[in-house]
Amino acid sequence: MSIESATGIVKILLIILSAVFCNNVILVQFLGICPFLGVSRRVETAVGMGVAVTFVIAMASVFTWLVQKFILEQLGLEYLQTIAFILVIAALVQFVEMFLQKSSPTLYSSLGVYLPLITTNCAVLGVAIININKGYDLGTALINGVGTALGFLLAIVLLAGIRERMELGNTPKHLRGFPISLITAGLMAIAFMGFTGLITK
């Protein structure tokens, strides 16, 4: 299947499937590895982190696209993309934190410490830059952002599930903790490479 020849709802589905499986942000593009390894000890916290990232990436996709089109491109300052996007993402995360604290204290307390941590999640910056590099329009950028974030959620929850079981396993002493997690992540990445070519550009 090809994204470019598809239209309407099929195109949306193809972009999401491509972002979740074929171009999984962690297991294929290797972005956002830090939270992937750091917050994947329990499924519960992994889901919290995944949901928070989904929220921020969706908003960041829209805002960075607007900043790129209406500020940077108008003034011919595309080379300031990275620093401008970091500024946007940091401000956005702060704002989202304040907004959630006021409007939804339950969601705020369940996301807890993960919300401010997202500022430094390079997957957010990565998606924003990929959106621009691929020349997506605003709607496509948003869909790609949500799809990528769902891919992050899927990968981190899968790893957390495996790690919870491995805790009880008979792992050799020198491999316990991070070494076996890295090996597991590598094997998951190889498995996800199998999706390559399912959807063409």
Added chain:
Amino acid sequence: MNFTDIIVPALILAAMGLIFGLALAFASKKFHVEKDPRIAQVREALPGANCGGCGFAGCDALAGAIVAGQAPVNGCTVGGAASAKKIAEIMGVDTVADEPKVAFVRCQGALGGVKLKADYSGVADCAAAADVAGGPISCRFACLGMGTCERACPFDAIKVKDGLAVVDREKCTGCGVCVSACPRGVIEMIPKKASIGVACRNTDSGKAVREICSRGCIACGICEKKCGSDAIKVEGGISKVNYENCAGCGTSVESCPTKCIVSFSKKPE
């Protein structure tokens, strides 16, 4: 070199930063949430190890619960009397300070050559081993020595040595995480000032204990007779120490024929 090429982008970025900053300042006023200032104060008085020994997710969660009245001011066993006193001052209540406690492993089976009833080669975890026909050791009260407590301890204070969990009394903060982690209930919290402890929980008859382990309490009652201060008694097939009365003379430790009473003033053998 054209300086405007540098200054203009810098000014634009500065302007963007200023706009975001102002927007955030406005948002923080608009979305301001009244928080009890005592939560931050209580959090300061807590140790901050986030061990979870109190039963809450971490020190922040306990601080919130204390201020909300859902947890006692002395809810943190790690901080002990010092932090309980500070928190009580913040909350404006009196506190009865808990005396500091320490974990104590009530078994010396591995030292006493406790008999095995089966070979176990499954998952190296006490909970899993205990699920298989009550564990591979013939004494149903014994420490299984697979280190579930060692992995649970947030302070690196309990270690399995030669098949027996050993508490490092210097490192132990008395949080009690190991007590709930142990599937057999071998670990008990005892007052830190206690000088002796009965390192066995087997309540079976003396003969039955003798058959499986040389370091078990056989409930012979010698310790009770030798003790001059009414601090140790045999009750229900096991010696029990009354820490209030114990003078720490060490007579019971020396008199115990199976050496199941241990002294904390010197290193156990």
